Amino acid sequence: MAGIIDVAREAGVSTATVSRALSGKDYVSEHTKELVEKVAKRLGYVPSASAYTLVTGRTRNIGVVVPYIDRWFFSTALETIDRELVKAGYDVTLYNLSTDDVHRKSIFTNSLARKRVDAVMCIAVRMSDSELAALTAVNKPIVALGGLINGAKCIKISDTSAGRLATDHLLTMGHTKIAMIGLSGNDEKFFRVFDERRDGYETALKLAGIAPKPGWYKQVSKYAISEGYAAAKQLLGDPHHAPTAIFASSDELAVGAMLAAKDMGLKVPEDVSIVGVDNHELADFFGITTIDQNVTGQAELLVKTMLQVLENPEQEMDQVIDWPIELVVRASTTKVRS
Amino acid sequence: MAGIIDVAREAGVSTATVSRALSGKDYVSEHTKELVEKVAKRLGYVPSASAYTLVTGRTRNIGVVVPYIDRWFFSTALETIDRELVKAGYDVTLYNLSTDDVHRKSIFTNSLARKRVDAVMCIAVRMSDSELAALTAVNKPIVALGGLINGAKCIKISDTSAGRLATDHLLTMGHTKIAMIGLSGNDEKFFRVFDERRDGYETALKLAGIAPKPGWYKQVSKYAISEGYAAAKQLLGDPHHAPTAIFASSDELAVGAMLAAKDMGLKVPEDVSIVGVDNHELADFFGITTIDQNVTGQAELLVKTMLQVLENPEQEMDQVIDWPIELVVRASTTKVRS
DNA sequence: CTGTTAGCGCCTTCAG
DNA sequence: CTGAAGGCGCTAACAG
Numbered sequence: 001m002a003g004i005i006d007v008a009r010e011a012g013v014s015t016a017t018v019s020r021a022l023s024g025k026d027y028v029s030e031h032t033k034e035l036v037e038k039v040a041k042r043l044g045y046v047p048s049a050s051a052y053t054l055v056t057g058r059t060r061n062i063g064v065v066v067p068y069i070d071r072w073f074f075s076t077a078l079e080t081i082d083r084e085l086v087k088a089g090y091d092v093t094l095y096n097l098s099t100d101d102v103h104r105k106s107i108f109t110n111s112l113a114r115k116r117v118d119a120v121m122c123i124a125v126r127m128s129d130s131e132l133a134a135l136t137a138v139n140k141p142i143v144a145l146g147g148l149i150n151g152a153k154c155i156k157i158s159d160t161s162a163g164r165l166a167t168d169h170l171l172t173m174g175h176t177k178i179a180m181i182g183l184s185g186n187d188e189k190f191f192r193v194f195d196e197r198r199d200g201y202e203t204a205l206k207l208a209g210i211a212p213k214p215g216w217y218k219q220v221s222k223y224a225i226s227e228g229y230a231a232a233k234q235l236l237g238d239p240h241h242a243p244t245a246i247f248a249s250s251d252e253l254a255v256g257a258m259l260a261a262k263d264m265g266l267k268v269p270e271d272v273s274i275v276g277v278d279n280h281e282l283a284d285f286f287g288i289t290t291i292d293q294n295v296t297g298q299a300e301l302l303v304k305t306m307l308q309v310l311e312n313p314e315q316e317m318d319q320v321i322d323w324p325i326e327l328v329v330r331a332s333t334t335k336v337r338s
Numbered sequence: 339m340a341g342i343i344d345v346a347r348e349a350g351v352s353t354a355t356v357s358r359a360l361s362g363k364d365y366v367s368e369h370t371k372e373l374v375e376k377v378a379k380r381l382g383y384v385p386s387a388s389a390y391t392l393v394t395g396r397t398r399n400i401g402v403v404v405p406y407i408d409r410w411f412f413s414t415a416l417e418t419i420d421r422e423l424v425k426a427g428y429d430v431t432l433y434n435l436s437t438d439d440v441h442r443k444s445i446f447t448n449s450l451a452r453k454r455v456d457a458v459m460c461i462a463v464r465m466s467d468s469e470l471a472a473l474t475a476v477n478k479p480i481v482a483l484g485g486l487i488n489g490a491k492c493i494k495i496s497d498t499s500a501g502r503l504a505t506d507h508l509l510t511m512g513h514t515k516i517a518m519i520g521l522s523g524n525d526e527k528f529f530r531v532f533d534e535r536r537d538g539y540e541t542a543l544k545l546a547g548i549a550p551k552p553g554w555y556k557q558v559s560k561y562a563i564s565e566g567y568a569a570a571k572q573l574l575g576d577p578h579h580a581p582t583a584i585f586a587s588s589d590e591l592a593v594g595a596m597l598a599a600k601d602m603g604l605k606v607p608e609d610v611s612i613v614g615v616d617n618h619e620l621a622d623f624f625g626i627t628t629i630d631q632n633v634t635g636q637a638e639l640l641v642k643t644m645l646q647v648l649e650n651p652e653q654e655m656d657q658v659i660d661w662p663i664e665l666v667v668r669a670s671t672t673k674v675r676s
Numbered sequence: 677c678t679g680t681t682a683g684c685g686c687c688t689t690c691a692g
Numbered sequence: 693c694t695g696a697a698g699g700c701g702c703t704a705a706c707a708g
Contacts (some may be wrong), residue, residue, distance in 0.1 A: 001453075028378075044475060046447075046451040046452055047452060048392070048452060049388075049451050050387070050388035050391035050392045050397070050453065051388075051392055051452075053388035054386070054388045054389055054392055059388075061431070066536060068417065069407075069417040069420060070413040070414050070416070071413075071466075075407050075408040075409075075412075075413035077438065077621050078408070078432075079407040079408035079434065079478075082432055082434035083436055083437050085439055086434060086437055086441050086445065087438075091431050091433075091449055092432050092433075092434075093431045093432070094416075094420055094430050094432045095420075095429075095430075096416075096420035096424060096430075098417065099424055099425060100425075103424050103425055111654050112385040113389065114384055114385065114386060114387035115339075115384075115386050116387045116388075116429070118397065137382060224619065224623075225623055226622075227621070261584055277494075281564070285562075285563055285564040285567070317662050
């Protein structure tokens with residue numbers, strides 16, 4: 001573990017010169033620069049991150065906070081966030097909140113506060129006031145994806161619009177008996193994305209003069225195909241009030257619904273139309289009409305936004321970027337049978 | 339950003355006493371300890387990680403290297419690795435290798451070398467000799483999951499055994515025309531897991547006196563349902579050599595194969611038996627017989643192993659832990675039709 | 677263009 | 693049980 005002193009001695013210069021030659025931030029003669037670089041390489045010298053941080057205050061490290069890792073939205077977002085940040089010369093420290101409350105709290109009050117990070121990214125994490133206060137006290141830039149955070153730049157889609165768009169698509173096709181499968185709830189640790197999709201669904205119905213029936217909403221406990229399957233069976237098996245269309249608030253649920261319909265001998269879309277949300281790769285495979293939210297694009301913009309903030313903290317920027325959604329029509333929706 | 343000096347002044351003691359009181363590692367009177375703790379909390383004092391690292395050499399940080407994040411095996415493993423490491427008081431810095439070669443190289447030669455981490459976890463990453471040399475030079479413990487690394491403790495399943503077990507299951511049921519869907523290749527960046535599964539498959543066939551036909555092996559380009567679907571259609575549509583059973587080297591491929599069979603009017607398992615690998619949640623939903631590899635269990639053991647190495651570097655331990663696999667029989671396999 | 681010097685914030689001997 | 697002092701490895705003025 002050669003240090004800067006070893007390089008300096010070996011090259012016959014001072015440590016300051018080594019530092020300058022290697023960082024390229026100051027005037028050094030071409031000759032000594034090459035010499036120093038050669039010696040450094042020969043000795044396998046790698047600067048110590050902690051010493052660098054201690055003296056400069058910079059860490060070249062970004063804290064990324066997620067509620068889960070092993071779910072589509074999060075692993076997809078993380079994939080591009082980590083890749084892009086590495087390209088930009090940053091390391092990524094990952095904080096997974098899917099743990100007990102004690103450790104969750106410690107992430108906000110300790111880990112993120114130890115001057116370990118230059119900035120924090122929150123991926124769809126909703127925080128309590130005290131958590132936000134702890135985070136804000138660190139006085140580092142915060143950017144957020146998928147949910148609003150006070151004082152942070154934020155990128156998100158309008159989930160209400162997603163719900164409306166999906167429902168309007170079905171209404172336009174003449175459907176009036178439209179059910180929804182979703183996962184709403186008022187857990188303070190999560191954003192209301194799914195409630196908002198439901199709000200959009202209900203608003204669309206009301207504007208079309210249709211009163212949403214309580215029985216048309218089926219609550220699931222997680223975003224799995226199996227859950228969508230079970231919910232759709234309930235919905236479609238109802239002898240009196242079976243819907244002609246289903247709005248599933250994620251593509252995985254939509255896939256489950258489609259499989260349930262098929263298993264019941266119903267044809268999609270002739271007997272029942274299905275719309276999802278996400279544009280998951282499964283939606284493509286199963287030919288499911290969906291609302292594309294382009295998570296990769298959102299993640300790329302998030303990284304770009306953060307790098308801008310880091311370079312130029314004073315710059316004026318929109319606080320909230322409303323990411324556009326798009327209806328992708330595939331084979332799972334058609335006009336209602338008359 | 340209160341520092342240790344502020345706390346010391348405010349509490350009327352020396353910085354040394356503050357350090358001792360807060361770390362709890364040395365004798366401090368109960369009285370002053372409480373006092374210091376109170377003052378520290380009031381001032382919102384959080385020790386600086388870099389200063390701590392600089393003086394102790396410890397980082398409380400683990401580097402985790404993965405080839406991808408957004409794939410089942412990796413997001414599942416990461417989920418528990420991050421959670422367990424946070425519980426144990428470690429931060430996790432995540433290095434995603436799914437980037438160009440320049441940045442990949444830089445991860446090994448720079449990022450991981452800056453004394454940023456106490457240890458490195460490699461999740462199914464295969465490295466070149468020079469990458470391994472760079473990593474070894476850092477002189478920190480390395481543990482690996484899913485593939486052997488020289489000098490590292492490693493946890494993995496036997497992929498050859500997985501291939502054999504799946505194939506033997508089918509052979510025992512009287513099948514002789516057994517096809518395989520897989521993803522082999524000789525990319526130096528990846529382990530040969532899928533080739534090994536194929537080796538196991540071919541060995542099992544040979545031991546049963548069956549010569550594996552080249553046409554029975556279908557290569558796919560990634561682990562997606564859509565790929566399994568396309569491959570199975572090819573296999574099952576063959577007018578002369580259609581198999582009666584398919585071994586898919588992942589559950590996602592197996593799901594695709596099952597859907598393809600159904601779309602062709604074939605019944606599973608009456609007309610064609612299907613076996614997968616992983617015990618993915620989809621395998622449960624679709625009733626697919628599979629080889630369980632319990633990724634969560636492997637990840638937990640990996641973390642435990644790493645913590646042991648960290649606590650007691652000299653301790654004798656097995657270099658390679660062979661994680662047990664288990665055949666989970668579901669509804670997708672049955673005796674061959676006579 | 678290069679060397680000298682003074683810390684960055686903390687832990688850890690060594691005295692008391 | 694507590695304080696004083698040195699130093700972890702590096703960068704950023706400030707002189708030369």
